[in-house]
Amino acid sequence: MAPQPVVTGLSPKEGPPGTRVIIRGEFLGTKASDLIGLKICGCDCLLSAEWKSTNKIIGRTGPGKGKGDIIVTTISGGQGTSTVQFRAYHETIGGPLKESAVWIEESPAQNFAWGRRSLAPSALTQEDPLGLSIEGNEQKIPEDLRDLLPEASGDLSQESFSPAWFLLENHLATSFGDLKLGLSYLKRKVESQKEGQLSFLKSNAGSVIDQLDTLMNIRDKLQEDGRLYGNEMLNVLEDSIQNSIAESQKIFTDVLIRKEKADSTRAVLFALSRHKFLFCLPNSVDKRAQAGEYDIVVNDYSRAKNLFGKTEIPVFRNILEEVDQRVVQIRKQLHEKVVQMPQSIEQQKKLIKALINLEVQQSGTSIGEKWRNVDPAWDAIDARAKYLEYTFKQTFEQYSNKDSAAQEKGKNRDPNLPPARVLFCEEICDIAASQLPEMWRLGQLYFTGELRGPNDPKPGDFKRMILNAIEKLCTYLRVAILINSDLRTIRQTTGLSWPIGSSSATHQFLPWVTQCLRYTRITYAALIQLDLPSEALDIIQKFIDEIRLFCLTIIFKRAIERSAKLGERETWEMGVEDFPGVTLLPSYLEELIIETLDEVQTSCMNPEIKEGNLLEPRSDGQREISTRLQEFLLSFCAVIEELAYQSHDEETPTHNISQLLGYPHTAQTSGRFWCSTVVTWEQRMLCCLANCSYCNKSFFPHVGEIFVKYGYPLPTLAIEASRYAVNELFTNLLEAYVEHKGDPLVGTIEPSMYLGRFQWDNEMEIGKLRPYAHECCDNLVGVYSEIFTISPALLRPILEPIVLTVSEELARLMSCVQKFSYTGAIQANVDIRLIHDVLNYYTNETGKNYFMEALEAINPPLDSAQLKKADEILEHAKQNMRLQLMCFSVKDP
Structure with missing residues (x-):
């Protein structure tokens, strides 16, 4: 809180009411609105206060008297104090032109010389009552007379006149002897005014004599007039007036008769002119109605009814009846115009008001009851x-x-x-x-x-x-x-x-x-x-929700049609880092979904004023979103399936055929993928398989997250149904690819095994693998390299069923051999064990059982010497085939 205001200076320090005072001090307020109080000598002077600065205020004094403090009050500092005082006094009005801020009681001024009221009292003409000269008497009393005599005055014209004040103010330097002489002068003047009427007559003798002469002249004139005309002076005048009236009647009788006729004619014309409004009203209402000024028709008709509605004059009654007939016709015209469309509501409102007013004014009359509007509005x-x-x-x-x-x-x-x-x-x-x-x-x-x-x-x-x-x-x-x-x-x-x-x-x-x-x-x-009413708004609100849902369906259907053509944009370029083999096709679908959701959000999904939410739980909108998303994703699955099964005429078949039988090997075609821009069917199939796996594991759930990001509920049902569909597509494509790769490979094992009339019961040179085993491993390496180049994650799903068919084929071939020679048994054991060891990581339990069946089918079983020889040959063969072994030993490609 700021310090209290302090008043330290005034200018001036005294004055009558209304004096402009400059107040100086400290902490007198921070701004004009901070000043809330100013009292001078106990009078509130806030209305006249003018705040200048924190050290200066200008104000005007009130009607107070005497000395008093100047108290300043502010909001920030409260009520202040004053170290100086202001003296307020009321001035004596010396003349009629003297300005005064307060009302001064007037008292009659006495002229001591005549004892009469002075017509123009003035302090300038007032003489000293003591008869003494005040020239040279300029010495003044050092003290303030108002403090010594607070209730007195030194003015001779005031009731509170004080001799002491007068002497102290005017004769402070006069000697005592002169004052005694002045007192004697004053006594003589007073005694001279007490001599009575005689002295008054002496001083005014001339005026009294003039008055007596005037009275004597008036008496003489009255006596002379009585002698000439008698005491009844008005009889002659009365007779003369009567004679004048009779003579005038004789002279102006005809004139008066004609005047009466003129007056009656003038009265009739005046009546016609005065009631011209009524006589012109029938034509007037017709003209106003034709011009469409029906408010004027209503006002004129209302005025006529108020003025002449109760008249008994036949002429007026006839005119009113005619006006009523015209008004009935106007009401009929108005009713026709009221129901005539199209027209603005303002025009219709104007016609209805005029029609209602005319009907109300004619209600109760016989003609008004004959034709009534039921309810024009x-x-x-x-x-x-x-x-x-x-x-x-x-x-x-x-x-x-x-x-x-x-x-x-x-x-x-x-x-x-x-x-x-x-x-x-x-x-x-x-x-x-x-x-x-x-x-x-x-x-x-x-x-x-x-x-x-x-x-x-x-x-x-x-x-x-x-x-x-x-x-x-x-x-x-x-x-x-x-x-x-x-x-x-x-x-x-x-x-x-x-x-x-x-x-x-x-x-x-x-x-x-x-x-x-x-x-x-x-x-x-x-x-x-x-x-x-809410029922009316609900009707259109429900319809708007139907349009919004229809618009949502249309947008999604158009997007689904576009998604069905995404295969045209497939360039077989791999673009997903964490999923090798996945092409840019899913990213195209994601762009299309985001574009569709943006369009749906802008067009129909965001509710506007008093519109409902289309995505309420178990609502049609939520079911529609789920259905359309499922169609979206199933359409994409169809695109993947179409891309997987489509073929090009210029492609060369890439089946894994045995080189021993004279057919091209898969290594030639696998190299073709890298040196040519043509994408083979196998490579497309692998990319489609990678896309299916990516959609099932990551992309379709990511699509659900996109929907949630845009404010949609998680479409779990649509996502799961689409994942099931894409998983089923993955299974079908995998079976097609395995059949395409595995059948030719397995079909070459038996011809290659018995090439050149080879028989297992014949003795043979041992120490290395048979050519069919080498070829089988090499073919599988070709398949492995093709898959690894595109999508290593597909190695196990593809190689496991191929290896299973290989193991099953070996078990069948071994079981068909009736007898093995000593060296043939060792060679068969080495071949089967090597193939088993090479493909061990991609062999499931069923395949291992088939390999065991193949080994058990060697008859007779190997003895210890044969097993030892087989182990030596197998170890040597593994050293020679360590690259193949390294290839198939990668656990996490």
Whole structure:
């Protein structure tokens, strides 16, 4: 809190009321609004205070008297103190032109010389009552006389005159002897005024004598007049006046008769002129009605009824009856104009008011009861409702016929131009947004009493009119926009149908559905401002939700159609770092999904004013989103399947055929992938398998996260169904690839084994593998390298079934051998064990059992010497085939 204000200086320090005082001090306020109080000598002077700075305030004194403090009060510092005082006094008014800030009581000034009231008292003409000269007597008393004599005054004209004050002020330096002489002078002057009437007459003798002479002259004149005319002086005058009247009557009798006739004629003309308004009223109301100035007709008719409604004069009654007839005709014309459409609500309101006023003024009369309007305002509302329904129907027929004619001609419409359905939606929404508010406002004026007639209002009927109009609007829009809805049901219930066009025309219309939604929303926003009943707003709100859902479906269907063509963008370029073999195709789908969600969010998903949420739990919108997403992803699965099975005529078959039998080996074609830009069927199949695996494990759940990011509920059902579908596609593609790769490879084992009439019961040179075992391993290495180049993650899913078929084929071939020679048994053991050891990492339990069956089929079984020899040969063969062993020993490729 700031320090208290302190007043340390004044200028001036005394003065009468209204004196301008400059107050100086410290802490007198930080700003003008901080100053809340100023008292000078106990009087509140805040209204005249002018804050200059924190050290200076200017104010004017009040009507106080005497010495007092100057107290300043501020908001920041509170009530202050003063180290100086101001002396306030009231001035003596010395003349009529002297300004004064307070009211001064006037008292009669006495002239001591004559004892009369002075006409113009002035301090300048006042003489010293002691008869002493005050020249040279300039010595003043050092003290303030107001402090010594607070209730006295030194002015001779005041009631509070004090001799002491007078002497101290005017004769402070006069000697005592002179004062005694002045007292003697004053006594003589007073004694001279006490001599009485005699002295007064002596001083005014001339005036008294003049007055006596005047009185004597008046008496002589009266006596002489009596002698000449007698005591009855007015009789002669009266007789003369009577004679004058008689003579004047004789002279002006004819003149007076003519004057009476002129006066009566003038009176009639005056009456005609005075009541000209009534006589001209029949023609006037007709002219005003033809000009549309019905308010003037109402005012004139009301004025005539007030002035002449109760008259008994036949002429006036006849004119009023004629005016009533004219007004009845005007009322009929007004009623016809009220129900005539189209017209603005202001014009209709003006006509209704004029019609009601005229009917009220004619109520109670015989002619007024003959023709009465039931309720003109309600008739106007009903006419506007019927016109709105007629306008809806006419607009619908106009555009539907136009669209039908255009389809019959078969002309190609410019896709950039809006179809007839869109133009119809725009126009009918404009009609509803302009006419429905006017109809509602007219109804409000009716129910508030401004346009109500003598009958009771009908709120139920008006509510049904509003609901019917909105239902009609939604029905027409539903027929035009929702082309995929149950049109047969709508046709049966409403009798409305839009001509069914070609698929191309329908396809051209679908992108414009969002525009139709915008038109409907604009109309809905205009109706919300009218404070309509909730039932009316619910009708259009539900319809808007239907359009939004339809728009959502259309956008997703268009996106699904685009997704079905994503295969055209496939370049077989790998673009996912964590999933080798995955192409850019899933990223194209993700871009399409994000683009679709953005379009849906902008067009129809974000709710506007008083619109519902399409994604309520277990709602149609949520089910629609799940269904469309599932279609989206299944369409993508179809794209992958199409890309996997499509073939090119220029491709060379790349089956793994045995070189021993004279067919090309897979290594030649595998190298072709790197030296040529042509992508083989096997490589495409591997990429599609990688895409399926990526979709199942990562991409489809990521799509669900995208939907959640955009505010949609997690479409779990759609994601799981799509994952199941893509997993099933992966299985089918895998079986096709394994069959394509495994069957030729397994089919070459038996021919290669018995090439050159080889038999297992013949003795043979041992020490290395048989050619069929080398070829089998080499073929599997070729398959391995092809898979590893594209997607190493597919090695186990593909190689396991191929190895299983190889092991099964070896078990079958070994079981078919009747007898093995000593060296043949060792060679078969080495071959089978080597193949088993090479493919051990990709052999499942079933395959291992097949390898065991193959070894057990060697008959007779190997003895210890044979096993030792077989182990030596196997170890030597593994050293020679260490590259193949290293290739198949990679546990996490």
